[in-house]
Amino acid sequence: MAIRLPHPATATLDAQGIVTGWSEGARQLLGYRAEEIIGRDAAALLLAERVTEQVKGSLGYRNRWRGRVAVRHRNGRCMDLSVQVLRRTADRGKASEWLLVSPGAGKPKAPLAEAMVQQGFVQAPSILALFDTDLRLEWANADMEQAVALTTAQMRGLRLPEIVPDPGLEEAERVMRRVLETGERHEHLEYFLRAPGEAYEHAWSVSLALLRDPAGQPMGVGFEARDTTEQHQARQRLLLLNEASTRIGSTLDLTRTAQELTDVAVPRLADYVSVELFASLDQGEEPPAGTQTSPIALRHAAWQCAFEGRPEAGSTAREVAVHPVSSPPAECLATGRSAIHALTDAALGQWGSAQADWIRKHGFHSAMTVPIRARSATLGVALFFRNQRPEPFEGDDLMLAEEITARAAVCIDNARRYTRERITAEALQQSLLPQTLPDEGGLETASRYLPARSGTDVGGDWFDVIPLSGTRVALVVGDVVGHGIQAAATMGRLRTAVHTLADLDLPPDELLTHLDDLVIRLSVEAASERGGDIGATCLYAVYDPVSRRCAFASAGHPQPALVTPDGDVGLVEMPVGPPLGLGGLPFETAVVSLPQGSLLALYTDGLVTTRDRDFDEGVDLLCHTLVRATGSLDAIGDTVLQALLPTRADDDAALLLVRTFALDPSQVAALDIPADPAAVARTRAWASTQLGKWGLDEEAYVTELVVSELVTNAIRHGRPPIRLRLIRNRTLICEVSDTSSTTPHMRRARIFDERGRGLLLVAQLTQRWGTRHARQGKTIWAEQTLPARA
Known part of the structure; x- marks a missing residue:
């Protein structure tokens, strides 16, 4: 016999089967008060032995079990109950416990149930509406009436777009018609519309479902909408x-x-x-x-x-x-x-x-x-x-x-x-680059430097024009691997080193060898301090306007472009050695005769190589541009940059343009001197006569003293043949060459010394002096400043 209770009967058991909880419904069902049952073994009090084993076997490792069991009432009679058993874990790490529930089966009162259903629909916390098979409203709840500011009576018989004219609701009505045709439920459709009385649009989540009569025939569509503006x-x-x-x-x-x-x-x-x-x-x-x-x-x-x-x-x-x-x-x-x-x-x-x-x-x-x-x-x-x-x-x-x-x-x-x-990197870069190029009579120069597109990609590209003895000029262009302040600082150190080595008048290949040693030492320092190597390329050339010959040497740097006066263009044929910092391989010098008016373009790879153009294409474009460009060197430089780098590239670029000229033969005079001390007087006289031809009589006295000292030193300490050369350019240059490699040194003579004052006298009377070595022998030179009239 089934027993009906107004409330379900519940009890809780711990893992050992001890009763830990007892509800009022359980008391009414089985007759035990809570104080009589809590703390006692449930199996001994409530269940027959066979029932206990039945429940335990059914549970196994599951967390939920449902079935019927026989339970003993307090008065001794056996009761057959429908029971749900749930495993739940207690708080704070305690062992699991079991919840036993026997639901009440009391039949609800019909009027109360009907009222609850009706009010539940009306007061539901979302918009609810029912539409017939013609998709016309039959019933709406309070939330919908409030949202559209209309009563159910005012809305009844209207379609959804007629209640709130909005394109989104027209789309919703089309979905409602598909629901009627297919019976498929649609949930969480999102629409945006402004309800009457609202200042701005809200987001609505709409769900639609088919309504069927007891016979299973479609009788309408259920409409639900929730305001999801906050979630949206x-x-x-x-x-x-x-x-x-x-x-x-x-x-x-x-x-x-x-x-x-x-x-x-x-x-x-x-x-x-x-x-x-x-x-x-x-x-x-x-x-x-x-x-x-x-x-x-x-x-x-x-x-x-x-x-x-x-x-x-x-x-x-x-x-x-x-x-x-x-x-x-x-x-x-x-x-x-x-x-x-x-x-x-x-x-x-x-x-x-x-x-x-x-x-x-x-x-x-x-x-x-x-x-x-x-x-x-x-x-x-x-x-x-x-x-x-x-x-x-x-x-x-x-x-x-x-x-x-x-x-x-x-x-x-x-x-x-x-x-x-x-800004720091650019300032450092600009301060380390030459601010102006020297104005030399043997050539005309112009330069361009273009930083990389992004700021700290300022790199180590540099160029230089360095005056040398005998009206010769050194042309330099180089590129330090990497970008940023470190690359710019390394560039400054290498540029200073090139200036120092150039003052020694070393041949191009020897200069690059010394520079290679320096880069190797810098790489060792960088590896110990920052964990990185230093690499660089460099092209060093020396142009002599007297002979119109230019000596080139390259350490991994691109060959310069040459445009002759007759319009021929191409790269200078020369060997290209390894980049600086590798060591172990020698550098070679190539000597090229340049017709007067030739155009040389020395550059870094950032000028010709871009993300969309490889090196060979860039060189071809450079040569083509140089041939077609006209005007001054500055104008040609602008034309080259516009053609090759119309916008700033990913790498910095340097360009040095050089127009070569030759000294007129009348500006150079030479004399072979025998290794005889008696020739010194004749040499002084010859020099004085030559200065008279040039209109430099006022400089004759100083020149005679310089010639006398240099020629005497060559006769005493050098080896023949001995040769004197005078060059009149922006300055007056006196050169004495011999085949000895012994270099004279200026020293401070003591009071009673008979020698040691000659070079000191030369240094005092001239602007500068020095020694340069050749493959065989040396040349001692001294340079005098000429007055403006000369």
Whole structure:
């Protein structure tokens, strides 16, 4: 016999089968009071032995069991009950316990059940509506009446688009018709519409189901809608945050990063966004510290708007906006806190007259000010405005704006630091490159240097023109591997070394050998300090305008381009040695005779090689451009850069253009001297006569002293043949050559010494002097300054 109870009977047992809980329904069902049963073994009190084993065997390792068991009442009679057994884990790590439930089976009262069903439909916490097979409304609950501001009686017989005219609901009605035709249920369809009386659109999640009569025939469609605006906005905020993390900071350009912030925020968060930064950030400097007591000037770094017509204020990058100390932007900078501002007429007085007029003109009704802070420094402020969207900003919007602004702030600060490093690298690079090229009579020069596209990619490309003795000129172009301050510093060290070695008048191959040794030592230092190697390439050439011959040597550097006066163009034929820093392999010198008026182009690979063009294509384009270019060397340099690098490349590039000339034979005089001390007097006389031909009689006295000393030294300490050469160019050069490799040295003679004063006298009377070595022998030279009239 089944027993019906108004409430279910429940009991709990621990893992050992001891009763730990007993409900009022259990007392009514079995007659035991709670104090009589709790703490006792349930199997001994309630269950027959065979029933106990039956339940245990059925449970096994499951967490739930349902079945019928025989239970002994307090008065001794046996009762057959339907029981559910659930395993549940106690709190705080205690052992599992069992919950036994025997549901009540009392029959509900029909009027009460009917009223509960009706009121449950009417008061359900979502929009519910029933439509007949013609998709006309039959019944709606209170939430729907409130949402559409109509009663059920006013809506009855109307289709859904007739109740709320909206394209989204027309689509929903088409889905309702498919539900009638197919019987398929549709859940969580999302629509956006503005309900009557609402100021802005809401997101609605709609579910549709077919209603059938007891015979299974379609009788209508059930309609449910939930306002999911908050959930939708939360998802959109998460999507916007995710997009901000990928879009903001794509480069290390400060203005570009600020623009990416505005592009992300408009129109999904605001209708207009402006990013205003301290102007000092453009130079990589720190923002001003402390509280500002005067109006704050900020540079408009970026802006974006969601409506047509460009706002005048803040519309131009680098335009300066001045905010009063009491204005919301200034207050945001001073406190470092974000804020939402209602742009009412009363509140606009704080913004300053110009800003207030601009706000009124464009109808902004809500604003947010968010400080741009990174690493405890305030870099500027981000301003968010709304005028197209009617809803004002709220707390969640402010949190979202703070989050994306914080991400952008770190990127902006990184860009600022990058800018500072770039400016430092460029300043170092420019200070280490030659500021002006020497004006030599034997050639005409022009140079171009183009930094890489991104700032700290300033590299180690360099060029140089170095005057040598005997009117010769050294031409240098080189490239240090790598970029940044380290590469620029290495370039400066190598350039200084080349100047020092060039002063020794070494042949090009010997100079590169010494430079290679230096790079190897620098690489060892760099490997111990920074864990990296140093590599470089270099081309060193020496041009002699007297012989019109140019000696070239290359350490892994591209061959120069040569354009002859008759229009032939090509690369100089010369051996190319290994790059500097490898060691072990010798360098070779190639000597080429250059017709007067030849054009040489020395360059680094950044000029000819780009991401879209390989080396050979770049060299062909360079040669083609050099042949066609006309005008001065400066004009030719501009033409070459425009043709090969119309925009800044990924690598820096250097170009040195040289137009060669030859000295007129009348500017050079030479005399072979016998190894006889008596020839010194005849040599002085010959030199004096030659200076008279050149109109340099006033310089004859000094020249005779210099010639006498140098020739005497060559006769006494050198080996024949001995040769004297005078060169009249911008200066007067006296050279004495012999086949001995012994180098004279200037020393300080003591009071009673008879020798040792000759070279000291030469050094005092001339502008400079020195010795250069050849394959056989040496040349001692001295250079005198000529007066302006000469």
